[in-house]
Amino acid sequence: MSLLPHDLFDVRSLLSDEERAVQDAVARFTDQRVLPIIGRCFDDARFPAELVPEIASLGLLGATLPAVHGGAGMGAVAYGLICQELERGDSGLRSFVSVQSSLCMYPIFAYGTDAQRARWLPSMARGERIGCFGLTEAHGGSDPSTMKTHAVRHGDDWRLSGSKMWITNAPIADLAIVWAQTDDGVQGFVLEKGMAGFSVEEIQRKMSLRASSTGALFFDDVRIPDSNRLAGVKGMKGPLGCLDQARFGISWGPIGAAIACLQETLAHAKDRVLFGRPLAATQSAQIKLADMARRITTAQLLALQLGRLKEAGAAQPQQVSLAKWNNCRMAIDIARECRDLLGAAGITTDHAAMRHALNLESVITYEGTETVHQLVIGRALTGFNAF
CATH class of the missing domain: 1.10.540.10 (Acyl-CoA dehydrogenase/oxidase, N-terminal domain)
Structure with a gap:
């Protein structure tokens, strides 16, 4: 076979x-x-x-x-x-x-x-309502505990003020899951488009995730009925639990980007003739392509085992961090290597490698940067918190 x-x-x-x-x-x-x-x-x-x-x-x-x-x-x-x-x-x-x-x-x-x-x-x-997730703030980045967005109870309502940054889907969203500080810890609220004081600004001039809609959320004393509060959780375990769900998917996604880059580059290397022979017939190209296949295979097995653990209810956040870290690093390195093998043609969006490489600059950053996930594993190994 x-x-x-x-x-x-x-x-x-x-x-x-x-x-x-x-x-x-x-x-x-x-x-x-x-x-x-x-x-x-x-x-x-x-x-x-x-x-x-x-x-x-x-x-x-x-x-x-x-x-x-x-x-x-x-x-x-x-x-x-x-x-x-x-x-x-x-x-x-x-x-x-x-x-x-x-x-x-x-x-x-x-x-x-x-x-x-x-x-x-x-x-x-059904895709009739689009959502976005408001946790990250401009000053906070990898440290959501510094959250400044706050909500104060007023009878049966809440008053929300603050802002969120780098929010995927924000410009097209009908509702936003927003996390805010309250007198009773961090809580989540569902904000709906059109609420007075709730505005969105689209982020322009991106060189990554250009086929994605990204924006900032602004809250100027927004009145939210208590029926829009997610009362089933309090504290940072709420948004962090959501991020673990998202990071699981992110540990699989970059495998697809890497596969796209490998398939495209392999076809190019077989057709591209340099110095009288196909690029694919050179040792340097074969070593690079073989290494890509090795890393993709490793990532696939890692993601699959994580998925089986998750289905068994046994997946740990540290395992999700390891998979996200490994697979994002794998994919961005492969995308860059493929761009190199494609030569000058690789810088255009007629090919996928440069587009994936640029996108992966965001993917390796959001839902926890590579360094954050490395420190999560370091803490698990040593017992010391180096954050």
């Missing part, structure tokens, strides 16, 4: 029939609907909103949530494969699905009331 260049250990054979069906469906969507337009979307700094109904119809929004709440009831590995195939197209699309599913629908499901679940989740699963 011949081996696939991007799956040398036949990891696909370890998947269930349902998981393979999910992967194939999303792969077809990526090949037929995403890849023909995504380079131009990146050039034009435009999120392809026209794809949202199709993404929703495939059951990719809130995919792991129960059907009663609009989800598809998929397992963790199936969700990981969704992220992998979407990011094979572009990180912007995977980010959109990750934010909608893990950072917005998940906290409503996990921390909200039955009434809140019924009010928002089904329409979010």
Whole structure:
């Protein structure tokens, strides 16, 4: 049996029939609907909103949530494969699905009331309402404990003031999950578009995630009814629990980006003739391509085992950190190496490598920088907190 260049250990054979069906469906969507337009979307700094109904119809929004709440009831590995195939197209699309599913629908499901679940989740699963997640602040970055956004109770309402920065989906969102300091610790609130004092500003001039919609959120004494508060959690464990869900998907997504770069570069190396022979026939190219395949295979096995642990309820945050750190580093290194092998042509968006490399500069940064995840593992190993 011949081996696939991007799956040398036949990891696909370890998947269930349902998981393979999910992967194939999303792969077809990526090949037929995403890849023909995504380079131009990146050039034009435009999120392809026209794809949202199709993404929703495939059951990719809130995919792991129960059907009663609009989800598809998929397992963790199936969700990981969704992220992998979407990011094979572009990180912007995977980010959109990750934010909608893990950072917005998940906290409503996990921390909200039955009434809140019924009010928002089904329409979010259908893509009729788009969400964004407001945790990061301009001054805070990797240290959310310095949060300045605050909410004060006024009878049956809350008054929210502050701002959030680098918020994926913000300019297109109908609602925002916003975390704020209160007299009773950090709490989450669902803000809806059009609330007085709630405004959004789109972030321009990005050189990364250009096919994603990013913005800043501003709250000027916004009145929020207590029925919009996520009363099921208090403290930083609320938003951090959401981030663990998102980081799981991010540990799979960059595998797709790396596979896209390897496939493109391998085809180029076979066709490109230099000094009388194909580039692929040189030792230097073969060593680089072999190393890419090694790192992709390692990342696939790491993500799959993390998924099985998550499905068994045994995954630890440190394991999620290790997978996110390893797989993002793997992918960005491969994207840069592929750009080099593509030569001058590699700097254009006619090829995928440069676009993925630029996107991965954000992916390796958000949901915890590489350094943060290294220190999470260091703390687990030594018992000392070096933050």
